[in-house]
Amino acid sequence: MSEHRIGTQEEFEAARQELLVEEKELTRRGDELARKRRDLPWVPVEKDYSFETEDGTKSLADLFDTRSQLLVYHFMFGPPYEAGCTVCSSIADTLDPNAVHLKARDVTLICSSRAPLDKLLAYRERMGWSFDWVSTVGSDFHRDLGFLHTEDELRPFLDGEIPPTVSQMAQASGTDVLGYVTEGPGLSAYARSDDTVYRTYVTTARGLEPAMAYYGLLDRTPMGRHEDGEETFWLRRHDEYDRAH
Numbered sequence: 001m002s003e004h005r006i007g008t009q010e011e012f013e014a015a016r017q018e019l020l021v022e023e024k025e026l027t028r029r030g031d032e033l034a035r036k037r038r039d040l041p042w043v044p045v046e047k048d049y050s051f052e053t054e055d056g057t058k059s060l061a062d063l064f065d066t067r068s069q070l071l072v073y074h075f076m077f078g079p080p081y082e083a084g085c086t087v088c089s090s091i092a093d094t095l096d097p098n099a100v101h102l103k104a105r106d107v108t109l110i111c112s113s114r115a116p117l118d119k120l121l122a123y124r125e126r127m128g129w130s131f132d133w134v135s136t137v138g139s140d141f142h143r144d145l146g147f148l149h150t151e152d153e154l155r156p157f158l159d160g161e162i163p164p165t166v167s168q169m170a171q172a173s174g175t176d177v178l179g180y181v182t183e184g185p186g187l188s189a190y191a192r193s194d195d196t197v198y199r200t201y202v203t204t205a206r207g208l209e210p211a212m213a214y215y216g217l218l219d220r221t222p223m224g225r226h227e228d229g230e231e232t233f234w235l236r237r238h239d240e241y242d243r244a245h
Contacts, residue, residue, distance in 0.1 A: 082174025
C-alpha cells in the first residue's frame, strides 16, 4: 500500500468534520437532482415493442405486472454472446435482491437483452438470480434508446487502438470486440397511467453507478477504486473470483 499522511486522532476528527460539511452539501445536491429527475417531462411510448418472456410474448405495458412504474435494465447480452457482460452481471448482483423492495413501492424491475430467451434464462440460473428477464423481439427497443450501435457507427472506434479492457470483456462474453460493443448498457424508467405508457428517464455509463454498489464502498476505502494503470480489469462474475485469484 502506498505511503500516506499520518496524523493524530484529533487531526483526523478535524479533517473529518471539514469533509462532512462537503458530504452533506453533496447529499443535498443529490436530493435536488433527484427532484429535477422526477420533474422531467414524460414522453408517451407510441411504438409497439414486443418481448419474449417466460409467460409468452408481451407488450411493454404488460411488463408492468399490475404496477404503475417500471424500471428496465438494458443488460449487455447480444445474440452472439455466450455469457452476459461481466460488468452488467455485477450490476445484476445488486438489482436482484432489490427487486422485492421496489415491488413494495409500486415498481417492477426487469432486465432486457437481445439474446434468445433460453440463453438468458440459462445464464440467470447459473448466476442464481430471480428477476424477470425478457428478450426483445427485434432491435428497436434497445436501438431507440441508444443502447444498440451499428458497425458503421462504431467504425472510428474499431479502427483505432482497442483498449485491452474491451478485448478482455469481449472474450469473457464469448464474442469478438464488434459483437461486444454493438450492445450498450442502460437504465430506462416508465410510468403507466390511463392505459398509456410514458418514458420518464434514461441513463447510461456512470449514471448506472448507483447499481454498482461496490464502487460506492470502494470509494470509502483507503485505496479507493485503484483502477488507474491496471492492464487487466479486476472485475469478474461472482462465480469466477476463485478462478481469477
